[in-house]
Amino acid sequence: MPAEVPVLDLSVSSVELTQQLCDIASVSGDEARIADAIEASLEGLGHLTIVRDGDTVVASTSLGRAQRVIIAGHIDTVPINGNVPTRFEERDGQAMLWGRGTVDMKGGVAVQLKLAAELTDPIVDITWMWYDNEEVASDLNGLGRLARNRPDLFVGDFAILGEPSNAGVEGGCNGTLRVHVSAHGKRSHAARSWVGVNAIHAISPVLATLASYTPREVEVDGLVYREGVNAVGITGGVAGNVIPDLVTVEVNYRFAPSRTGAEALAHLEELFSGFEVVQTDVAEGARPGLDAPIAQDFLAAVGGTPAPKYGWTDVARFSALGVPAVNYGPGDPLLAHADDERVPLAHIEDCERGLRAWLTGPDGR
Incomplete structure (x- = not known):
């Protein structure tokens, strides 16, 4: 027997809907x-x-407006850890909603759903997207699947992703690259180590390079992006009495959107010259996309000073399709995935107010 469909009441406040x-x-x-x-x-x-495409839902207006905006948010979360059901509780003088998904990113989804239902006469046509599987491997991402299945839905002049951004605008995003850096040796009995070559010892220059590395700060279209090159894993060793013949360090490079993935890989190959470097994953970054006139209108309506997005987000998918995109959503990204995930209610209300003001225009129609 199919499970009963939960009921969402879009007439309540965006906080209650969250x-x-x-x-x-x-x-x-x-x-x-x-x-x-x-x-x-x-x-x-x-x-x-x-x-409907799998577990992705798209809702579009067709009002014949001169411009179309795509506004998207993912509906999945990382695993729950005793933090559902949610609760309201104050912290540091702020009213908060606590629980999994409050930051990443059902507050943004709630704002989008409420506005999708209520804005029957916006000044632009809108394509609303709520998609699945953002928190897992890129090949499962519902937005990517939708782009493959229905590229026509991605025709637009500007895109907004409701990822947590402290209710401010964060332009573009860093790219991310993962590589395996390996050193090879020769196995031998540990009692006769001089017969072998210890691969773990041989990898030490890589670790020293990482420990002393100074990441760049790169200005792109007026926003300063901070990079990072870090070891995120290491494997090696055979047994307690065997000199290892192979060790591999997994390195993650978060690179500014001024670099392509190929250029980021070339940088790591130069950094770890003399070692085997194998790319295992890459996602291109996205430039801020704030120079388009429609983006400037959006910034004027929501207010505040734009900042860079350091983590990778799906704005990069829109950017790759030629659609400038920004992040704009409630919640502190530092609390995303945390067991004490919580969002200020004011963030949700501010994002709704900002988007509503922009989408209805100065006359508030």
Whole structure:
């Protein structure tokens, strides 16, 4: 017997809607119930055309406006760890909603859903996207799948991703590259180590390079991006009495969007010259996208000073398709995935107010 579809009430405040969404468990790979709930909540709204692709839900207006904006948010979370159901509690004089998904990123999803339902006459056409499997491997990402299946839905002049950004605008994002850096040796009995070559000892210059590395700060289109090159894993060793013949350090490079993935790889190959360097994963960064006139109108409406996004987000997917994109959502990204994940209620309200002001224009229609 199919599970009952949870009911979302889009008439309540965006704060209350955030709690409703967070209390529907939707760990990556298990988003069907929340996708069903989102789809059901939008059915019957005459100004929206609904498309379902797996557990991704798309709702679009077709008002014949001169410009189209894409506004997206992912509906999955990392695993729950005793932090659902959510609760309201004050911290440091701020009213907070605590629990998994409050920051990453159901507060943003709630704002988007409420506005999708209420804005029947926006000044631009809007394509709203709520997608699955953002928190896991890139090849499972619902936004990527949707782009492959329905590229027509990605035609737009500007995109906003509701990732947590402290209710401010964060432009573009760093790229990310992972490589395996390996040293080879020769096995021997540990009692006769002079017969072998210890690969773990041989990798020490790589570790020294990482420990002394000074990451760049790079200005791109007026925003300063901080890079980072770090060891995130190390494997080696055979047994307690064997000199190891292989050791591999996994290195993650977060590179500014002024560099391509190929240029980032070339940098690591130069940095670890003399060692085997094998790329295992790469995701291109995205330039800020703030120079377009529509982006300037958005900034003027929501206010504040834009900042760079240091972590990789799906704005890069839009950027790769030629659609300038920014991050704009409630919550502190430093609390994303934390067991004490919590969002200030004011962040949710501010993001709703900012988006509503921009999408309805100065006349507030």
